Every structure is written in C-alpha cells, then in structure tokens.
Amino acid sequence: MTLPDSRLVPNATWLAGIFAGLIALAFPLLYFGLSYQYQVASIQTEVEFNAANISQVINANPELWQFEEHRLVSLLTDQASTTLPESRRIVDTKGKLIAQSQEKLTPPYLSRSADLRDSGSIVGRVEVNRSLSPLLLDTAMAALIGLLLGGVTFMVFRTYPLRALKRALSTLANEKERAEVTLHSIGDAVITTNADGCIEYLNPVAEQLTGWSSAAAYGQPSSQVFNIINENTGELLDNPAEKAVRENRIVSATNHAGLIKRNGKIIPIEDSAAPICNSHGQIIGAVLVFHDVSHARAMAIKLSHQASHDALTGLLNRHAFETRLQQVLENATRENSYHTLCYMDLDQFKIVNDTCGHTAGDELLRQLSAELRAQVRGSDILARLGGDEFGLLLEGCSMNMSDIIVGKLLQAVRDFRFSWQEQTFSVGVSIGVVSVHAECGGLMEIMRAADSACYTAKDRGRNRIYVYQPDDHEVALRRGEMQWVSRITKAIDEDRFRLYYQTIQPIIPDAQGAHYEILLRMLDEDGKIISPASFIPAAERYGLMPAIDRWVIQNTFAKLGALYRGDTKQLLHTCSINLSGTSWANEDLVGFICEMAAQYRVPARVICFELTETAAITHLSKAIAFIRELKSVGFRFSLDDFGSGVSSFGYLKQLPVDYLKIDGGFVRNMVDDKIDLAMVETINNIGHIMGIKTIAEFVENEAILEKLTHMGVDNAQGYAIAKPLPLDDMIIRTPAVTPPQELSASLMVAN
Numbered sequence: 040m041t042l043p044d045s046r047l048v049p050n051a052t053w054l055a056g057i058f059a060g061l062i063a064l065a066f067p068l069l070y071f072g073l074s075y076q077y078q079v080a081s082i083q084t085e086v087e088f089n090a091a092n093i094s095q096v097i098n099a100n101p102e103l104w105q106f107e108e109h110r111l112v113s114l115l116t117d118q119a120s121t122t123l124p125e126s127r128r129i130v131d132t133k134g135k136l137i138a139q140s141q142e143k144l145t146p147p148y149l150s151r152s153a154d155l156r157d158s159g160s161i162v163g164r165v166e167v168n169r170s171l172s173p174l175l176l177d178t179a180m181a182a183l184i185g186l187l188l189g190g191v192t193f194m195v196f197r198t199y200p201l202r203a204l205k206r207a208l209s210t211l212a213n214e215k216e217r218a219e220v221t222l223h224s225i226g227d228a229v230i231t232t233n234a235d236g237c238i239e240y241l242n243p244v245a246e247q248l249t250g251w252s253s254a255a256a257y258g259q260p261s262s263q264v265f266n267i268i269n270e271n272t273g274e275l276l277d278n279p280a281e282k283a284v285r286e287n288r289i290v291s292a293t294n295h296a297g298l299i300k301r302n303g304k305i306i307p308i309e310d311s312a313a314p315i316c317n318s319h320g321q322i323i324g325a326v327l328v329f330h331d332v333s334h335a336r337a338m339a340i341k342l343s344h345q346a347s348h349d350a351l352t353g354l355l356n357r358h359a360f361e362t363r364l365q366q367v368l369e370n371a372t373r374e375n376s377y378h379t380l381c382y383m384d385l386d387q388f389k390i391v392n393d394t395c396g397h398t399a400g401d402e403l404l405r406q407l408s409a410e411l412r413a414q415v416r417g418s419d420i421l422a423r424l425g426g427d428e429f430g431l432l433l434e435g436c437s438m439n440m441s442d443i444i445v446g447k448l449l450q451a452v453r454d455f456r457f458s459w460q461e462q463t464f465s466v467g468v469s470i471g472v473v474s475v476h477a478e479c480g481g482l483m484e485i486m487r488a489a490d491s492a493c494y495t496a497k498d499r500g501r502n503r504i505y506v507y508q509p510d511d512h513e514v515a516l517r518r519g520e521m522q523w524v525s526r527i528t529k530a531i532d533e534d535r536f537r538l539y540y541q542t543i544q545p546i547i548p549d550a551q552g553a554h555y556e557i558l559l560r561m562l563d564e565d566g567k568i569i570s571p572a573s574f575i576p577a578a579e580r581y582g583l584m585p586a587i588d589r590w591v592i593q594n595t596f597a598k599l600g601a602l603y604r605g606d607t608k609q610l611l612h613t614c615s616i617n618l619s620g621t622s623w624a625n626e627d628l629v630g631f632i633c634e635m636a637a638q639y640r641v642p643a644r645v646i647c648f649e650l651t652e653t654a655a656i657t658h659l660s661k662a663i664a665f666i667r668e669l670k671s672v673g674f675r676f677s678l679d680d681f682g683s684g685v686s687s688f689g690y691l692k693q694l695p696v697d698y699l700k701i702d703g704g705f706v707r708n709m710v711d712d713k714i715d716l717a718m719v720e721t722i723n724n725i726g727h728i729m730g731i732k733t734i735a736e737f738v739e740n741e742a743i744l745e746k747l748t749h750m751g752v753d754n755a756q757g758y759a760i761a762k763p764l765p766l767d768d769m770i771i772r773t774p775a776v777t778p779p780q781e782l783s784a785s786l787m788v789a790n
C-alpha cells in the first residue's frame with residue numbers, strides 16, 4: 040500500500056498547512072479589523088460629543104473661547120472615556136492652536152476632528168488623536184494565539200486524518216493480502232484482467248496451467264495468455280474474460296474446452312468468467328476461474344469406453360454394436376443402401392476352457408479378436424457380442440461384396456493356431472450372414488435372423504458360413520423357437536405348467552419303495568397339453584429354464600411335502616426331478632433347493648436330480664461342485680441320457696452320481712440293433728463296475744424289458760412300465776414284488 044501513501048501524505052500536509060495558515064492569519068487580522076473599527080467609531084463619537092459640549096460652553100460664554108485656555112483643556116479631557124493614550128486639541132478656523140491636552144503621542148495613532156460652533160458659525164475645531172500602539176500590541180498577541188490555533192489545526196487536520204487513512208489503508212492492505220493469500224492457496228486457477236482485457240494477476244495455479252508467470256503476463260491482452268479451443272473440433276473458442284466484460288454477465292463453463300499452454304500443450308479445462316464491477320456498477324475488469332479436468336475427462340473417456348467396449352478383447356460390446364446397427368438400419372431405410380451383418384460363434388471353444396482353464400480361453404479370445412480385427416477394414420464394425428460370439432457389420436457392403444471378406448474371416452479363423460503350455464489348438468467359426476437393407480425389418484428382427492443363420496451354420500456341421508434367406512425353412516424353424524419364448528413367458532405368468540410323474544420300476548423287484556420321475560407339461564392358450572420337446576429347446580436357448588426349473592422344484596416339493604406328511608412316507612423311495620444345465624450351471628440353485636426342502640419338509644434323501652450327460656460334461660467342474668454340495672445334505676443324482684455324448688466314460692469317474700439313465704435312443708432299438716444293444720450293455724456294465732445303479736429309458740415293450748432283465752439292468756422306465764400321470768393324482772404304492780415275467784401284468788394294473 041505505498042501508492043496512496045506517497046501521494047496522500049504530502050497532500051494532507053499541504054491541505055492541513057493551508058488551513059492552519061489561514062486560521063493563524065485570520066485570527067489576528069480579524070481581531071485587528073474589528074478593534075480598529077471599534078476605535079474609529081469610538082473616537083468619532085468622542086470627538087463629536089466633545090465638540091458639542093465645548094460648543095455649548097462657548098455659546099454660553101463667548102469670552103471663554105478667547106481667554107480661558109485652562110478651562111478649555113479641562114473641557115477637552117473631561118469626558119475622555121478611554122484608557123488608551125490620547126492627545127486632544129482645539130484650533131481656530133485658521134488652524135491656530137487654542138488649547139491642548141498634555142500628552143504627547145508617538146505614531147501610529149488614529150485621528151478624528153469635529154467643528155466647534157458659536158451660534159451656528161464654525162469657530163474652530165476639536166481634534167482627538169488616539170494611539171494605536173496598544174491595539175497593535177493586542178493584535179500581536181492575537182497573532183500568537185492565531186499561530187497556536189493554526190498549529191493545533193495543522194495537527195488535527197494532518198495527523199488525525201492521516202492516522203485514520205493509514206488505519207483504513209492498513210485494513211485494506213490486510214484484506215488485499217488475505218485475498219491474495221486466498222487466491223494463492225486455492226486449487227483453482229484465477230486470472231484477473233482490467234476492463235480492457237489486459238492481464239492484471241495470475242495465481243500460482245494459473246501460472247502453472249498457462250505457463251505464464253504473473254509478472255510476464257501483466258499488461259498482456261488476456262487472449263495472449265488464455266487461449267482455448269474445443270478439444271473435439273479444434274475450433275478456437277471465445278475468450279471468456281472478454282466475453283464476460285462485453286456481455287456484462289457470468290460466462291459459464293465451455294464444454295470440451297482445452298487450454299493452449301504457452302508451450303503449445305493442450306490441457307483440458309473447465310472455466311467460467313465474471314465481470315468485476317465497482318461500487319457504482321461500472322465494469323472494471325473480469326475474473327477468470329478455471330481448473331484442470333484432465334483426470335476427470337480421462338475418467339469420463341475411460342468410463343464411456345468401458346460402457347461401449349468389451350474389457351477382455353477391447354472390441355465393441357453388444358450394446359454399442361446394436362446401437363451402431365440401429366443407425367445403419369436407419370441409413371439403409373433413408374438412403375436405400377445395402378450393408379451386411381455377420382454373426383459369428385466359435386466352434387468347440389469350451390474344449391480350450393475345459394482342458395486348459397478359463398485363463399487360456401480368455402487368452403484365445405483376445406488373440407483371435409486381434410486376428411479378426413486384422414482381417415476387416417477400418418470402417419467395418421467388429422464387436423464381441425458375449426461368450427464366444429462376435430458380430431461384424433460391413434457398412435456399405437452388399438452381400439455380393441461381403442463374400443470375400445467373410446470368406447477371408449472364416450479362413451483366418453481356420454488358420455489360427457492357439458498355443459498354450461505346449462499344446463496347440465485350432466478353432467473353427469460358424470458364421471451367419473444377413474443382408475441389412477430398407478426391407479429387412481427392425482434391429483431385433485435382424486439380430487435374430489443373423490443368430491438363427493449362425494445356428495444353422497452350426498447345425499450343418501460348424502466351421503462354415505450360412506447366408507440367411509428370408510424364406511429359409513431352417514431359419515424359420517429357429518424363428519419358430521423364438522416365438523416360443525413369449526408363449527413360455529406367458530405360460531409362466533398364467534401358471535399354465537402342469538406336473539406329471541412316471542414310474543421307474545426295479546427290474547429285479549425289491550421292497551425299496553416307489554421311484555418316480557417328475558415330468559413337465561405346458562398347457563396352451565386353449566388348455567391343450569404341449570409336450571416338453573416343443574418348448575424346452577427354446578426355453579434353454581433363450582434362458583427361461585432357470586425360472587421353469589424353480590417352478591418345477593417348488594411345485595414338486597409342495598406336493599411331496601403334503602404326501603409325505605401322510606402315512607405314505609415309508610412307501611416313497613425316490614422322486615427324480617430334471618434340471619437343465621442352464622439352471623444349475625449359472626444360477627445359485629443349491630440355496631433355492633435347500634430352502635424349498637426346508638419349507639415343504641421334504642427329506643433330501645427322496646429327491647434325485649437328473650442332469651443330462653451333455654450338460655454335466657460341458658460344465659464339468661460346475662457339475663461336480665453342484666452334485667457334491669447337494670449330496671452332502673442327502674440329495675441324490677442321476678446322469679440322464681447317458682451315452683449320447685461319445686466321450687462320456689472318462690468323465691464318469693469324476694461325477695459322483697447314484698444312477699445312470701441309459702440314453703433311450705439305444706434302448707428303443709436294442710432288440711434289433713446290435714450296436715445299440717452293445718452300448719446298453721457297456722453302459723450297464725460300466726455303471727455296475729463303478730457301483731452306480733442303471734435305469735433304462737424308453738422301455739416300450741416286453742422284448743426290450745426281457746433283454747434288459749437278461750442283461751441285469753437295475754431299473755426300467757417307459758410305456759411298458761407306466762405312462763406319465765398327473766402329479767395331482769399321485770398315489771404312492773409299494774412296487775409290486777413279482778417275478779420278472781409277471782412284471783408287465785402288474786404294471787398294467789398300476790397304470
């Protein structure tokens with residue numbers, strides 16, 4: 040605060056000096072002036088009064104005038120009313136002195152005269168001279184007092200205002216310092232400019248972000264120091280400080296602003312500027328506040344990337360792919376353009392997962408994604424749609440043109456070799472190709488068509504391309520499956536599922552108690568029964584099995600709970616419930632099963648869950664964990680459709696099941712087909728060697744039953760034993776303990 044100090048102190052001193060000088064001068068001058076006036080008036084009155092008196096005496100005694108000087112002197116001094124030194128005298132008309140008082144005056148003095156009259160004629164005059172020395176002495180005294188007053192005034196007018204001013208300046212300085220310290224300490228960058236847009240101040244953060252020191256920037260136009268561009272477009276943006284002054288308003292943050300640092304580097308910032316107004320509302324400058332948002336913007340970019348990309352492969356994810364496909368579809372409709380969509384699903388990918396583990400599977404997906412990316416054009420959109428499925432959108436590429444690219448892709452995957460710990464794998468890919476154009480339908484429709492075409496490629500032997508045709512029968516089949524999805528969902532909502540049960544009969548009769556398998560049926564909208572073969576594949580493919588399986592478990596447990604609380608408990612030995620691989624492999628089904636068993640008080644030992652052999656081998660480790668967990672609380676397991684998967688025997692050792700259900704496909708023809716017969720025999724033998732009971736499905740006639748009996752298969756299930764019946768009508772009976780040849784007769788009674 041030296042600037043106001045240096046001007047104000049001499050100014051205040053001058054002003055106080057002038058004022059004090061005026062007072063010092065004015066006081067004696069005023070005193071003298073007023074006293075002088077008074078003396079003039081007083082002497083005038085006295086001389087006139089004196090002359091009138093003496094004139095009166097002269098009128099009464101004319102001789103006096105000539106001879107009585109003595110008496111005249113006394114008349115002259117008689118009436119003197121002042122103590123000031125005076126001299127008085129009377130002179131005649133010719134100026135001759137007639138009489139005079141004794142005193143002698145030294146100048147300066149004040150002199151006044153008045154005429155003496157005798158009977159109206161002037162006969163002389165009276166003169167009074169009064170000394171001014173006492174007045175001057177008094178004035179000198181007054182000057183001294185004036186000086187004193189001036190001194191006091193000087194003190195008052197200089198010292199006190201200056202002291203007050205200094206106090207104010209020091210308060211102001213403190214405030215300014217506090218403001219500066221605040222500006223120095225805050226995390227935001229602050230720049231202030233004057234009304235002309237020239238820089239006045241940069242705080243340290245602003246110095247660091249702009250690359251300008253406050254001193255170097257001082258006085259520079261703000262556009263020199265603070266230059267911003269739109270990071271996305273590169274377009275130069277308005278200087279916010281200048282804009283704030285120009286428009287006299289707060290200018291808020293500019294989107295995607297990047298500050299060009301002095302060294303040319305661009306820093307993402309968020310900024311705002313406001314005009315600074317004085318107490319009269321006049322704009323005196325602007326303040327610009329900004330901060331570095333590199334981190335936040337990088338995070339936003341990362342998040343947006345994460346939201347649209349697959350973390351494992353770095354390719355676009357399904358959502359982003361579908362968004363892009365939607366845009367392309369809209370373009371196709373608007374511009375009547377043609378594009379191609381490919382849906383790719385790797386073949387036998389899970390072998391890598393199963394043999395080398397998930398980490399190897401992940402690495403394969405990563406490497407193969409890079410390979411696929413290398414095969415497509417920069418403008419093509421490649422995405423990982425999930426699992427081992429990929430999508431490719433060839434924009435502006437009709438089906439004819441896409442042949443080469445898709446063929447190249449197929450070949451690239453065929454040629455691709457994945458090495459993991461000294462093992463080398465090759466993979467294939469099944470590709471469904473669909474044309475995208477104005478008439479191809481909506482997004483979901485085209486995705487379904489591509490998916491169906493891909494599955495058709497798989498059905499036809501994998502590792503091939505299948506081009507979707509709108510009137511395609513195979514694809515139509517697949518689509519039919521999709522329509523099942525809404526029917527099944529509706530049936531779940533409307534409680535249109537029904538439970539049936541079918542007896543599983545020991546071939547060598549025992550007294551263990553009844554063994555049933557629970558079967559599921561769906562009622563259509565008209566109440567007609569729909570067999571599971573019609574809807575289970577669709578339900579499995581479209582993820583509806585978990586809900587269906589839960590429904591089956593809950594309703595079976597409810598029924599068994601009610602039966603079991605009656606007096607039939609010792610009669611029920613086993614109740615088998617089918618579980619889909621899509622349920623137990625992906626859901627927390629163990630918790631649900633235990634909860635239901637506790638709720639309906641069903642003992643675990645009577646429940647046997649049937650897992651298909653294919654699902655168990657596909658998700659081997661999960662199957663083992665699932666079986667072990669439920670077995671530990673008493674549930675039992677059987678492996679359904681055993682034999683349908685070729686390589687099953689090797690896995691069997693790892694699956695702790697109680698029953699093997701020999702695939703009905705072998706059982707049905709075993710009487711006529713030696714290979715099927717051999718298969719049934721082999722499975723039965725292996726099961727027995729491993730201590731697992733066997734069940735033959737599809738036992739449709741006595742000839743089969745006879746062969747099975749001969750072979751020593753433990754249990755039989757099929758129309759020759761019992762047909763499925765509604766669970767609501769279930770009556771638990773002890774299985775008939777009859778010799779084998781009488782078995783069929785007794786079963787007929789049971790049904």
Ligand SMILES: Nc1nc2c(ncn2[C@@H]2O[C@H](COP(=O)(O)OP(=O)(O)OP(=O)(O)O)[C@@H](O)[C@H]2O)c(=O)[nH]1
Nearest residue numbers: 384385386387388389390392397398400401426427
């Ligand atoms: N390593 C790994 N495996 C995955 C991932 N996502 C899904 N999978 C597995 O990929 C497999 C995909 O299933 P499928 O397409 O039926 O397996 P596939 O062996 O290719 O069978 P096909 O397509 O019928 O030839 C499943 O085993 C999943 O567990 C993943 O991110 N990493």
